[in-house]
Each structure stands twice: as structure tokens, then as C-alpha cells.
Amino acid sequence: MARPSSLHDYATHAPSVLGIDVEASILLRQYGADISAASSTPAAARCDRVEALAGDGPCIDAMDELRVRVVTDVAAEQSWHAWRTQAVDEGFATAIAVPGEVGGSAVIALNLYSRDASPWDARALAAAESYTQLVAAAVRLHLEVAELEDRATGLYRTMSDEVAIQRAVGTIMATNDCSAQEAARILDSAAATRGVSRREVAETILRTLASEES
Amino acid sequence: MDNAEILALLAQTLARGQTGHQPEQPLAARLCDACTEILGAQAGMMSLSSASERLTMRIAEPAFAQIEDLQAVLGEGPALLAFAEGRTVVTHLGATADLSTELTADVAADGAGRSGSRQADASAFPMFTAMAAAIEGAVSVYAVPMRPLGRVIGVLTLYLRGDVRGGRLARSLEEAEFLADAAGAALLGDPDTFDVGTQPWWPQRARVHQATGVVTAQLGIPPADALAVLRAHAFGRASSLESVVDDILDRTLTFSHDGTDPGTGGIVTDQDPRTEEP
Structure with missing residues (x-):
């Protein structure tokens, strides 16, 4: 298997690495902006996009509380209405959300969806946690490398504020499958909530989603 | 003079x-x-x-x-x-x-x-x-x-x-x-x-940058490379950059990786046939 080089690769490889029949997706939070960054299947992607747009779901809670959330019966779940409805429509029976601290302004969460009743034994949960920490470390390394590269090339720093913001709006449109207005609102909200500039949030999102090895 | x-x-x-x-x-x-x-x-x-x-x-x-x-x-x-x-x-x-x-x-x-x-x-x-x-x-x-x-x-x-x-x-x-x-x-x-926000032409250019961001996310490549992909695609289908941008933002054209096809550099496109140019 090729070495994963992007969040997309990590999501795609998750089922085979973990050795269980699941569909995976990765949510990325930067400055409070939640982005559905990568998924192994369209169904998992749709669930995460609904969750990111609603700002409500097991991955969101996992990142808020930095603890694993296990959903043993999606259909019976009383919380997270939008996410639950989408997950049931996709045919998922159970799910887990595992958070991973990247550092700085970033957190990730690995969402694993299963169509079986309950594949989450202790071994599977431990493997999922280890894998999530691996992904978080890869994101951290990627951001550090991007920062070093930018010092040399000025790839992001030389971008004007409005160009960086509009490009980040585009990335959020793609990852969260939303309109430009909704993407701009996510960006604005993240900047306002964390007290940083829209440009800073935009630049960080662009750096994270642009893998230098793709 | x-x-x-x-x-x-x-x-x-x-x-x-x-x-x-x-x-x-x-x-x-x-x-x-x-x-x-x-x-x-x-x-x-x-x-x-x-x-x-x-x-x-x-x-x-x-x-x-x-x-x-x-x-x-x-x-x-x-x-x-x-x-x-x-x-x-x-x-x-x-x-x-x-x-x-x-x-x-x-x-x-x-x-x-x-x-x-x-x-x-x-x-x-x-x-x-x-x-x-x-x-x-x-x-x-x-x-x-x-x-x-x-x-x-x-x-x-x-x-x-x-x-x-x-x-x-x-x-x-x-x-x-x-x-x-x-x-x-x-x-x-x-x-x-x-x-740029005060300029009347900015909405048009903003769409180019948004489309660049979309391709950045779809392919996981830096924005400068994403813009190059847009330009290459416009060149390949003999259309304007604006036309490609419209298709990307309208979700009728998407880019994705396909590692099984080295002939395309691993990049494939999905174009809604209803919107393809003649």
C-alpha cells in the first residue's frame, strides 16, 4: 500500500488499516470552522457534510470534548437530528467519532460508519484511536512543512487577503458541499468566534487541504 | 511632445x-x-x-x-x-x-x-x-x-x-x-x-479564486497548481477560463484523483454531459 500523503488517502485507507468493514471520513476544525475534509465513500461524505453544516453531530461533540463518541444505534439516537437522519438514510447502523489534537488552532475527528450492528470491540476502538493520532500527527507535520516552505517561497503570504479568502471559500464549498454564501458564513463565524482575521483562517484552511505530495 | x-x-x-x-x-x-x-x-x-x-x-x-x-x-x-x-x-x-x-x-x-x-x-x-x-x-x-x-x-x-x-x-x-x-x-x-473589494470587476475575479479553492480541495494541491489545472482544462476544451469556472461552481465539472490511470497524471474529470461544450 502506498504511503498516505493526504487526508483523502488516510480516509480511504482507514478500513483496510483498521481491519473492519467501515466507511470513514475526517472532519477538520480550524479556528472553529468545521470542514468535511475527506471521506472513503460518498455516503460517509454526505453524513459529514450534513454534520459540518449543522454544526451538530458526534464528530463535532468529539472535537468539542476531546473524547471518543460511540453511537451504538444510529436510528435510536436522540441527539444530532440532521446527522442522524442522513446517517439512517445512508443505511448506517452504528458509528464512532474519534478526536485527534493537531495543535495550534486545529483539531481533527475520524468518523467511522458501519452498516453492521456493532463492530466496535475494544481492539477496534484502540486501533481507531491510534489511527486518528497518526492522522493528527501527519496534519501537524504537513502544516509545519507548509510553514517552512512558505518562508522560502511566499506561496501563501504573498497572496492578497481577498484572494486567500475567496480561495478558502471555494475549498469550503467543495468540502462541505455548500454555497459560497454558506462557506463565507463559516469563515466569518470562525474568525469572529476566535478573534482572528478572516485571512488567517483562510490561509490555514488552504495550507491544510493542499497536500504537497498530491 | x-x-x-x-x-x-x-x-x-x-x-x-x-x-x-x-x-x-x-x-x-x-x-x-x-x-x-x-x-x-x-x-x-x-x-x-x-x-x-x-x-x-x-x-x-x-x-x-x-x-x-x-x-x-x-x-x-x-x-x-x-x-x-x-x-x-x-x-x-x-x-x-x-x-x-x-x-x-x-x-x-x-x-x-x-x-x-x-x-x-x-x-x-x-x-x-x-x-x-x-x-x-x-x-x-x-x-x-x-x-x-x-x-x-x-x-x-x-x-x-x-x-x-x-x-x-x-x-x-x-x-x-x-x-x-x-x-x-x-x-x-x-x-x-x-x-479589491471595492472594485466592480471583483465579483468576476472572486469566482475564479473560488473555483481555484474548489479544485484545491478536490485534488489536494496548492492554489497555484489548482489555477494551472483550470487553465489547462480551459485550453484543452478550447474554452475560456470563465466558462470552466462557471462549470466548477455550478458543480457540473469536478476533478478527482484516479491513481489507476497514469496517462492522465492521476487526475480525472467528471463533466455533466448536458453542459459539455460542442
Whole structure:
């Protein structure tokens, strides 16, 4: 298997690495902006996009509380209405959300969806946690490398504020499958909530989603 | 005409435009119109650049927009070369060999002001020259860098058909360069010029940047590479960059990785057949 080089690769490889029949997706939070960054299947992607747009779901809670959330019966779940409805429509029976601290302004969460009743034994949960920490470390390394590269090339720093913001709006449109207005609102909200500039949030999102090895 | 006279002419032309039918236009657009008129071109375009960002300020006439699109799609052309090298670049598209030689000799003879700063060098952008040959009729393109204080801040590009003064500007290249520098100095003093949010053309450019962001996310590549992918795709299907941008933002065109097909560089596209161009 090729070495994963992007969040997309990590999501795609998750089922085979973990050795269980699941569909995976990765949510990325930067400055409070939640982005559905990568998924192994369209169904998992749709669930995460609904969750990111609603700002409500097991991955969101996992990142808020930095603890694993296990959903043993999606259909019976009383919380997270939008996410639950989408997950049931996709045919998922159970799910887990595992958070991973990247550092700085970033957190990730690995969402694993299963169509079986309950594949989450202790071994599977431990493997999922280890894998999530691996992904978080890869994101951290990627951001550090991007920062070093930018010092040399000025790839992001030389971008004007409005160009960086509009490009980040585009990335959020793609990852969260939303309109430009909704993407701009996510960006604005993240900047306002964390007290940083829209440009800073935009630049960080662009750096994270642009893998230098793709 | 000496420099003081050119500045006076610029001021008069700007004042006339200010009292004309579109006084609300931003300074960059009014300067572009004034320079185009003074130099006797049929269309003018002014682009401003901040490092790697090249922003089109104004395309005065749709007839020449095709040439602008071509530069954006290919990433090469007279305006880009003028900006990169800080010198005036002149090219004559679709001209006969005799006329092209004659015009090239004119440019060389007119090169006394900034020694070595002007060349008629279509060979520096071969793809652009080859593609532009399909445009009907002869067109002369003059790309003049704006260099207030010696630093290139943008390019004034002037277009005229071959049947207008044989493809020659109404004034010398030296006067054109002084005028471009003066326009650049005026823009540096205008607080709104570099605030893209206040510019009327920004919504169109914002869509290009949004589409760049979409492709950045879809392929996981840096924005500069994503923009190159957009340009290459526009080139590949012989359409404008704006057309590709529209399809991406309308979700009728998506890019994704496919590691099983090395022939495509691992990148595949999914185009809604209802929207494909003939």
C-alpha cells in the first residue's frame, strides 16, 4: 500500500488499516470552522457534510470534548437530528467519532460508519484511536512543512487577503458541499468566534487541504 | 511632445471622461480609458499585480477579450512577459510577414528611450502566438509595464487592428511608457485601487479564486497548481477560463484523483454531459 500523503488517502485507507468493514471520513476544525475534509465513500461524505453544516453531530461533540463518541444505534439516537437522519438514510447502523489534537488552532475527528450492528470491540476502538493520532500527527507535520516552505517561497503570504479568502471559500464549498454564501458564513463565524482575521483562517484552511505530495 | 505636455493631455482626457457618461468609474478604469484614447488604441486593459496575483482591471472592448482569455488560459503572452521582465513587449498577431517585419523594425527604431527595453518577441510565447493566429484579422498588442518609482506594479495593454495606422500607436513607445508610469503613480496614490473589494470587476475575479479553492480541495494541491489545472482544462476544451469556472461552481465539472490511470497524471474529470461544450 502506498504511503498516505493526504487526508483523502488516510480516509480511504482507514478500513483496510483498521481491519473492519467501515466507511470513514475526517472532519477538520480550524479556528472553529468545521470542514468535511475527506471521506472513503460518498455516503460517509454526505453524513459529514450534513454534520459540518449543522454544526451538530458526534464528530463535532468529539472535537468539542476531546473524547471518543460511540453511537451504538444510529436510528435510536436522540441527539444530532440532521446527522442522524442522513446517517439512517445512508443505511448506517452504528458509528464512532474519534478526536485527534493537531495543535495550534486545529483539531481533527475520524468518523467511522458501519452498516453492521456493532463492530466496535475494544481492539477496534484502540486501533481507531491510534489511527486518528497518526492522522493528527501527519496534519501537524504537513502544516509545519507548509510553514517552512512558505518562508522560502511566499506561496501563501504573498497572496492578497481577498484572494486567500475567496480561495478558502471555494475549498469550503467543495468540502462541505455548500454555497459560497454558506462557506463565507463559516469563515466569518470562525474568525469572529476566535478573534482572528478572516485571512488567517483562510490561509490555514488552504495550507491544510493542499497536500504537497498530491 | 514632452513629458509635461503628456501629463497635461492625461489630465485633460481624464477630466473629459469625468464629465462624461460614466463618472462613477474607479480611477483605474478611467486611467485605462484615458491612456487608450491618448495612444490611439482601440481597446485597453490595465492589470495590477501583487506578487503572484494578476488581476484584470478592465477589458475595454469585447472584441479583444478573446486575446485576454488566451493569456489567462495559457499563462503566457505579451502582458505576462511585460510584467515579468519589466519591459515593453509588442506583438503583431495575424500580420503578413512583410508587415510584421516592418512593424518590428519600427519598434527597434523607437527604442531610444529605455535602451534595450522593447522587443517584438512573439517567440517568447509560442503557444499564445499559435492560438492567437486563429483570431480573424491582424491585431497589434502593446504591453507596457507601469513602473512608478522603478517598480513594476502592473501592465497597460493596448490593442488595435492592423487596419488602424497599420497597427501602430498614435504616439511613440517612449510616450506610451511615460504615460503608463504616470498612470501607475496615480494608482499608487489611490487608496481604493488595491482594495479589491471595492472594485466592480471583483465579483468576476472572486469566482475564479473560488473555483481555484474548489479544485484545491478536490485534488489536494496548492492554489497555484489548482489555477494551472483550470487553465489547462480551459485550453484543452478550447474554452475560456470563465466558462470552466462557471462549470466548477455550478458543480457540473469536478476533478478527482484516479491513481489507476497514469496517462492522465492521476487526475480525472467528471463533466455533466448536458453542459459539455460542442
